[in-house]
Every structure is written in structure tokens, then in C-alpha cells.
Amino acid sequence: MAKPKLTTLSLCVALLFGAAACGPSLVLEDVDYSQPIESVIAPDDNLEVHDQRYAVKFNIGPIIEEEGVPAEEVRLIRNRAGYYFLTASGFNNVYVFESAESELKLETKIEIGELSQPAFNLRDGNIELVDLGTGETYTLTHEGLR
Amino acid sequence: MTSTISTLAALLFVASTTVVAQQSDHQVQQDFRADYQELVQKVDEASSSDEVASLVDEISELEAEYSGYADLLDQALYPDTFEQRIGDLQSRLSVTQDNIAVIEDLNERIAELEAEIEELRSQLSEMDEDSDALRERMERSAANERRLSGLVSQYRESLENRDAFVSELLDDLMRRYEAMDAETQSEIAEAAESLEDDPLALLETIISEYINLADRDAGLEAADFLRMRAQHGYFDTIWDKIGERMASAYAPDRPVQAEQEITDLLSAWEASVNNKLWGALSSAFNQNGIELPEFTSDDTFNNALNAFVDDAIAVAQEQNEEADYELYRSFSDYWNNTVKAQWGEHLIAGNVLSQSDIAAIDVKLGDWGQHAAPTSNLMFILFLISLAVIIGLIVLLVTKKN
Numbered sequence: 001m002a003k004p005k006l007t008t009l010s011l012c013v014a015l016l017f018g019a020a021a022c023g024p025s026l027v028l029e030d031v032d033y034s035q036p037i038e039s040v041i042a043p044d045d046n047l048e049v050h051d052q053r054y055a056v057k058f059n060i061g062p063i064i065e066e067e068g069v070p071a072e073e074v075r076l077i078r079n080r081a082g083y084y085f086l087t088a089s090g091f092n093n094v095y096v097f098e099s100a101e102s103e104l105k106l107e108t109k110i111e112i113g114e115l116s117q118p119a120f121n122l123r124d125g126n127i128e129l130v131d132l133g134t135g136e137t138y139t140l141t142h143e144g145l146r
Numbered sequence: 147m148t149s150t151i152s153t154l155a156a157l158l159f160v161a162s163t164t165v166v167a168q169q170s171d172h173q174v175q176q177d178f179r180a181d182y183q184e185l186v187q188k189v190d191e192a193s194s195s196d197e198v199a200s201l202v203d204e205i206s207e208l209e210a211e212y213s214g215y216a217d218l219l220d221q222a223l224y225p226d227t228f229e230q231r232i233g234d235l236q237s238r239l240s241v242t243q244d245n246i247a248v249i250e251d252l253n254e255r256i257a258e259l260e261a262e263i264e265e266l267r268s269q270l271s272e273m274d275e276d277s278d279a280l281r282e283r284m285e286r287s288a289a290n291e292r293r294l295s296g297l298v299s300q301y302r303e304s305l306e307n308r309d310a311f312v313s314e315l316l317d318d319l320m321r322r323y324e325a326m327d328a329e330t331q332s333e334i335a336e337a338a339e340s341l342e343d344d345p346l347a348l349l350e351t352i353i354s355e356y357i358n359l360a361d362r363d364a365g366l367e368a369a370d371f372l373r374m375r376a377q378h379g380y381f382d383t384i385w386d387k388i389g390e391r392m393a394s395a396y397a398p399d400r401p402v403q404a405e406q407e408i409t410d411l412l413s414a415w416e417a418s419v420n421n422k423l424w425g426a427l428s429s430a431f432n433q434n435g436i437e438l439p440e441f442t443s444d445d446t447f448n449n450a451l452n453a454f455v456d457d458a459i460a461v462a463q464e465q466n467e468e469a470d471y472e473l474y475r476s477f478s479d480y481w482n483n484t485v486k487a488q489w490g491e492h493l494i495a496g497n498v499l500s501q502s503d504i505a506a507i508d509v510k511l512g513d514w515g516q517h518a519a520p521t522s523n524l525m526f527i528l529f530l531i532s533l534a535v536i537i538g539l540i541v542l543l544v545t546k547k548n
Contacts, residue, residue: 036221037171075172119170135168 033082038075038120049074058104060086067091077120077127083107083142085127087118094118094129096142110144171215175222178212182231189238195250198243205235256337263343266315267351273311274355277304284365298365305359305370309377312352316384319345323388323395331391335398344396346404353381353411360418368426372489374419375496382412423498434480435473448503455510462518474518478511 041049043060050057060074063086071088078084084097084104093111097104116133126146129138139146185204192198209232212219219228280301287293326334338344360374389405397404424442431438438454441447458477462470485493486504493499 036218037175040172119172121169121171130168130170132168132170132173137168 031082032080032125033078034080034122034125035076035078036122038077040073040075042073043071049076051076054078056084063095067093075118075120077122079122079127079142080125081142085120085129085140087112087115087120087129089115089117091115091118094140096140098142107142108144110140112138171218171222174212174215175219178208178215178219178222178228181208181211182235185235186238189235189242192239192242193246193249195243195246198239198246201239205232205239208232208235252333252337255333256341259337259345260341260343263345263348266348267343269311270308270352270355273304273308277301277308277359280304281362294365301365302370306373309373312377313380315352316381319392320384320388323391326391326395331395334395338396338398341396346392346396346408349385349408350411353408353415357411357415357418360415360422366422366426368423368430369489369492371419371423371426372492372496372498375416375423375498376492377496378412378416378419379496382416385409385412430484431480434484435476436480444498448499451499451503451507452510455507455514459510459514459517462514466517466520468520471518471520474514478515481507481511 035054039051039054041051043049046059047061047064048057048059056076060071063074064071067088067090069090071090074086074088076084076086082099084099085094086097087094092114093109095106096108096110098107099105112129112131115129115131117131119130119132121128121130123139127140129140130136185201185208188197188204189201192201212228216228219231223231280297284294284297284301287297356374356377360371385408389408390401393401393405393408420443424447427447428438428441436454438447438450441450455477458470458473462474490504493504494501
């Protein structure tokens with residue numbers, strides 16, 4: 001009695017593994033999403049920014065509302081892990097977004113203080129924030145200031 | 147002192163590291179794009195070899211300035227690369243350099259052409275001044291026949307020199323423009339816009355002066371006007387061959403009108419010569435006892451010669467008098483020694499008479515000589531003597547037999 005049960009169980013486990021092997025579980029690792037140079041984009045009248053080179057388009061209305069200052073240009077860069085870093089002149093924060101299906105989800109809001117002339121650089125896979133107005137430099141990760 | 151220097155060095159180091167830290171990659175690529183674009187514009191607008199030489203340095207400076215950012219720029223300029231952009235600049239500069247070389251070559255040719263025309267104008271002007279001075283001296287010396295004759299010879303010589311000079315110029319134009327290819331023609335047309343003086347204007351000046359010379363008269367004779375006709379004929383022939391090409395090259399905006407202007411001037415020149423030529427020829431024949439019927443053109447001159455000789459032959463056939471033979475000898479001498487020997491070349495070159503017209507008169511002159519020669523009675527007398535001798539011998543034989 002116990003033998004058929006064991007056989008049935010073994011067959012079930014084998015089927016489970018087989019089904020898992022045939023399903024969409026293929027993972028490509030070590031993907032480098034890094035954007036070598038930041039994109040500097042002017043929002044349109046509807047506060048939409050469209051980075052044609054890296055093919056991403058979104059509305060910055062919620063961020064403008066959050067910062068309480070208008071943005072003539074926003075600066076956008078992506079780190080190796082694929083997080084988007086966004087800021088603009090006059091902003092106090094750098095917004096880090098994670099991309100999801102049809103949305104950018106805020107991962108971290110890094111408070112810096114008022115940025116006069118911010119610029120992002122990609123340095124060794126990390127994001128460097130430079131305020132050209134003050135000469136301050138910061139190294140950022142998707143978790144915050146490093 | 148040492149500590150001050152150390153402090154300054156430290157400050158300098160901090161300052162330089164701050165500058166490095168403040169760099170924005172985006173700004174670097176923006177600066178490169180702006181510098182590149184500025185250089186592209188400079189290269190496209192360069193118009194001299196000096197500018198090209200300076201741009202070679204500027205491109206090298208741009209390359210040196212940004213070569214440290216080559217990787218960054220390769221990514222920013224994708225699908226182009228930093229190296230490609232520098233190469234593109236150098237290629238553009240090379241094309242500009244070639245274009246400038248063509249333009250400078252063209253400018254050089256324009257300068258040469260202008261200098262050449264200036265030189266020709268100056269020589270012609272000098273010749274015209276000499277001729278004018280001689281003509282004025284002739285007018286002042288009208289009372290002194292011997293002196294006048296000498297001046298006329300000098301004047302004639304100066305005109306002949308001018309003709310020779312113009313003929314040489316025409317030969318030169320012929321060499322240059324008869325076989326001119328389309329490329330050269332378009333190059334000249336491009337250059338012609340910058341020319342202050344051009345060969346068409348020079349030709350117009352030359353023809354206008356020829357018209358003045360013919361209109362002035364100034365003691366010239368039939369031979370001089372025939373030489374003018376010959377010169378006109380040569381000019382006309384050359385213009386027929388190169389006129390269209392020259393007009394297209396030097397007056398690209400109005401080639402037909404430019405060609406027609408010179409053709410019209412040539413016609414005016416011929417008319418001015420003809421105004422004097424027919425009267426001078428008629429006088430020359432008259433002075434040698436040959437009264438030709440009136441003529442006012444090439445054809446009527448030929449008709450007059452033929453009519454004169456035909457009439458003379460008819461009269462000689464009918465009368466066969468000594469006077470006819472004298473007229474024949476007089477005409478024959480003048481025809482052979484003056485008309486053919488001295489004027490023949492100019493008559494043909496000037497299209498006044500053709501070779502066959504002259505040959506036809508020669509044939510008629512032969513007939514005239516035969517008919518005009520006085521007939522001899524010697525044969526008739528010999529016949530009578532022979533007849534008398536024969537009759538005498540017959541009578542003598544008959545008498546002896548009896």
C-alpha cells in the first residue's frame with residue numbers, strides 16, 4: 001500500500017519540476033541598465049517629458065506638485081540596476097524610481113537641499129550628483145546618499 | 147616661504163580637484179557638440195588657404211581637448227563616434243581646401259587675364275596715339291608734298307603694325323577658344339563675373355578704332371583700304387569660329403546679345419571701309435587710264451572689270467587699231483603688276499574678288515591680247531610674190547618649148 005503512494009508522489013514531484021522547467025522562469029542576470037549620460041529634457045505644456053533616445057515618456061506633474069517649484073528642464077539618469085534618478089534646478093530632492101508595468105514607482109526620495117545647477121554623472125555604475133552652482137558632489141544609490 | 151608655497155600648491159590642488167569634481171558629462175558632450183558645430187561652420191565658410199591652415203590647427207586642438215572624453219563622447223554621439231566626428235571634420239576641410247584651391251586658381255587666372263587685357267589695351271592705345279600723332283603731323287604738313295609723302299608712309303606703316311598686332315591677338319584668341327571644352331568655358335564664365343575688363347570689351351574697342359581709322363581717310367589709298375578689308379575678313383573669320391564660345395564664356399548671362407554686338411560692329415567696320423574703298427579703287431584705275439563702269443560692291447566691282455574687258459575685246463575684234471592694243475597693254479600691265487601682284491592677297495582675303503574671279507579676268511585678258519594685236523600683211527605679200535614667181539616660171543617654160 002505504501003509503495004504505490006510513494007510512486008504516485010514521486011510522479012507528482014517529477015511533473016511539477018517538468019512544468020516548472022517549461023514555464024516562463026528564464027532569468028537573465030547581470031543586466032546593465034546604466035545610462036552613460038544624463039538626459040536633460042524640457043517638459044511640455046502638459047508637464048510630460050519624453051526622452052527620445054532612451055525611449056521613456058512620463059508626466060512630472062506629481063513631482064512638481066511635491067517640490068512646489070516649476071522645472072524648465074528635468075535631469076534624468078538610470079543606474080546599472082535600472083533605477084531612474086530625477087531632479088531639476090530648484091528641487092530639494094532627487095527622486096529615485098523603479099520601473100514597473102506602465103508606471104514609475106518612487107523608491108527613494110533623497111533630500112539634498114536646494115539644488116541650483118544639478119547634473120548627474122555615471123561613475124562606476126553609481127550615480128554622481130554634482131551641483132555646478134555650489135560645487136557639491138554626492139554619490140547616490142537607489143537607497144539614498146552613499 | 148616654503149610653507150606659503152605648500153599652502154598655495156594645496157589650494158591649487160583642491161581647486162583643481164573641485165573643478166574636476168564639478169564636471170558634468172552632459173555639459174562635456176554639449177560643449178563638444180557646440181565646438182564641433184562651430185568648426186563645421188568655419189570649415190564650410192573658409193575662403194582662403196590661410197583660413198584652412200588655421201582650421202587644421204583648430205581641429206587638432208579640438209581633438210586634443212576632447213580625446214580624454216572619447217569613451218563618453220562615443221556613447222553620447224552614438225551611432226557616431228568621437229573619432230568619426232574628427233574624421234568628418236578633416237574630410238570636410240579637405241573638400242573645402244580643394245574648393246579653395248580651385249577658387250584661388252580661378253582668381254589667379256582672372257588676375258592674369260586682367261593683366262593681359264590691360265597690357266593689350268596699353269599697347270593698342272600706344273599704337274593709336276602714334277597713328278594719331280602722325281595723322282596730325284600729316285594735316286599740318288599738307289602744303290609740303292615731300293614731307294607729306296614721308297609722313298603718309300610712316301602712317302601706313304603704323305597702321306600695318308597695328309594690323310599685325312591685332313592679327314597676332316586674334317591668332318592667340320583662336321588658339322585659346324576654338325577648342326575650348328565645356329569645363330573651361332564654365333570656369334571662365336564663373337570668373338567672368340569678377341572681371342572688370344574682358345576680351346569681348348577689348349575686341350569692341352579694337353573694332354571701334356578700326357571704324358574710326360576707316361572714317362578718317364587721312365591720305366589713304368586703295369591699297370590701304372584693301373588691306374583694311376583683308377583685316378576685316380580675317381577678323382570676321384576668326385569671330386565666326388570663336389565668337390559663340392567667347393560670348394558664352396565671358397557674357398554667360400547674355401551670350402547671344404554679346405555675340406551680336408560684335409557682329410554688328412564688324413558689319414559697321416566693313417561698311418566704313420567700303421565707303422572709301424570703291425571710290426579709291428575707281429580713282430586708282432582711272433589714274434591708269436582705265437575707266438571702269440561705276441561700282442559700289444564686291445559684285446559690281448567684279449562686273450565692272452568683266453564689262454570693261456568684254457567691251458574692250460569686242461572693240462578690238464571690230465577695229466583692231468593701235469589704240470586698242472595700247473589700252474590692252476595698259477590694262478594688262480596694271481592688272482598684272484598692281485592689281486594681282488600688290489593687291490591680290492588682300493583682294494582675296496577681303497573677299498573683294500575670289501581666285502576664280504581673278505582667273506576669269508586672266509582668261510579674258512588672253513583673248514583680248516589676241517584680238518587687240520595688229521594683224522600683219524606679210525603673208526599676203528609673200529603669197530603674191532610666190533604666185534608671180536610661179537606664173538613667171540610657167541611662162542618661161544612655155545616660151546622655151548615653142
